[in-house]
Amino acid sequence: MKQALQAFMKRPTTWVGIITALMFQVIFSVIWMTGYNGVTDRVDQLRIAVVNEDQQMGQRISSGLIENLPFDMKKADSIDEAKKQLDERELQMVVVVPADFSQKAAAADGTASIQYFINESNPALIKSIMSGAAAQITAEVNRQAVTGGIQAVLGNMSMPSEQAAAAAQGLSQRVTSDIQSTNAVKGMNNQMVPMMMVLASYVGAMIMGMNFEQSSMATSASVSRWRRFAARSSINVAAAVLVSLVGSTLLASFGGQMDQGFLHIWLFQLLFLLTFIFVSQMFLYLFGMAGMLFNIILLSAQLVTSGAIVPRELLSDFYIKLGDLLPATYAVDGTMNILFGGPAATPDAMKLIVIAIVAFAVSVLAVAVKRQAVLQQQPSAVIAGQRR
Numbered sequence: 001m002k003q004a005l006q007a008f009m010k011r012p013t014t015w016v017g018i019i020t021a022l023m024f025q026v027i028f029s030v031i032w033m034t035g036y037n038g039v040t041d042r043v044d045q046l047r048i049a050v051v052n053e054d055q056q057m058g059q060r061i062s063s064g065l066i067e068n069l070p071f072d073m074k075k076a077d078s079i080d081e082a083k084k085q086l087d088e089r090e091l092q093m094v095v096v097v098p099a100d101f102s103q104k105a106a107a108a109d110g111t112a113s114i115q116y117f118i119n120e121s122n123p124a125l126i127k128s129i130m131s132g133a134a135a136q137i138t139a140e141v142n143r144q145a146v147t148g149g150i151q152a153v154l155g156n157m158s159m160p161s162e163q164a165a166a167a168a169q170g171l172s173q174r175v176t177s178d179i180q181s182t183n184a185v186k187g188m189n190n191q192m193v194p195m196m197m198v199l200a201s202y203v204g205a206m207i208m209g210m211n212f213e214q215s216s217m218a219t220s221a222s223v224s225r226w227r228r229f230a231a232r233s234s235i236n237v238a239a240a241v242l243v244s245l246v247g248s249t250l251l252a253s254f255g256g257q258m259d260q261g262f263l264h265i266w267l268f269q270l271l272f273l274l275t276f277i278f279v280s281q282m283f284l285y286l287f288g289m290a291g292m293l294f295n296i297i298l299l300s301a302q303l304v305t306s307g308a309i310v311p312r313e314l315l316s317d318f319y320i321k322l323g324d325l326l327p328a329t330y331a332v333d334g335t336m337n338i339l340f341g342g343p344a345a346t347p348d349a350m351k352l353i354v355i356a357i358v359a360f361a362v363s364v365l366a367v368a369v370k371r372q373a374v375l376q377q378q379p380s381a382v383i384a385g386q387r388r
Helices: 002-010 012-035 039-045 057-068 079-087 101-106 124-154 161-171 193-218 225-253 262-305 317-325 327-340 346-387
Strands: 047-052 072-075 093-097 112-119 175-182
Touching: 002 012, 012 262, 047 057, 047 079, 057 072, 057 093, 057 101, 057 124, 079 093, 079 112, 079 175, 093 124, 101 112, 112 124, 124 175, 193 225, 193 262, 193 327, 225 262, 225 346, 262 317, 262 327, 262 346, 317 327, 327 346
Parallel strands: 047 072, 047 093, 112 175
Antiparallel strands: 093 112
């Protein structure tokens, strides 16, 4: 047993494994604890638009909401424009005061509704926060409407007792919520798909890149640097096609929600998986096996900043700007649009293409620089040999 322990501890790979496990703990703890710190204190960064179509009570209600709610409030002139911004995730909720709100709220036995539109193609936390906000808004507006109703009743004390009783009963609930969800997500399993796809894709790309790096080192004596790079790049593309096809097929087989169809999600997964491969292997080209440390950092950072778990609007400015540079942000955004509904994923695809091209170009440069360093070392070795 002692001899076996000594043999294991003499191997560099044993120490690398221990250090890797340790670094996972350190990196995830630091990034997640700092990234999610103060998230609940930043609800004022969530954006809500108020559309008022009622020219009586609606004016006072909409102004009160914009001034008093603890969110980033704005007034929208058109429901269609507000819904478009909601669809593009520029807004988290749209509040509409209908044109007949005052008329229904003033009626002795009537109730008025405030309409709320929430885009479910977001992290689940958005729907939870906005649903709570809608309940608070309705309660406050109902209080104002009841106050107005009481004044009307007191101003008409000559009404028969039966009508007074009916009016009093109606005053308890004059305003109700009409919450309408756009791009509805069907079940928690579908809600978690964007995070699952990003996590599986980047971890798979990391592990595949690590093994490719070991294969590259093993064949370095018999295969030239550029041929190894060309072969590795070709295998990367072929593997991305196969892996993304399997992933999208399994998603469809288990009844995954696909608003824009199987072909769209497969091609988009192919794109962001290939981007993940190029980015993760870029660090291996630059730093060798030590590049895995950067991949661990990038994995943790992307899970925090991508918007798959917590809305990006609730993060600090540092992590929001960091997420703008990382591919998972656009992978999650485009995946939500394709799976649950929303605008086309073209802008996200273009940004992924740019990131992939940059990562590939850096990898090519790293191969060229290392080759030049090897050529510079060879004459020195020859001269040293001649002197001997």
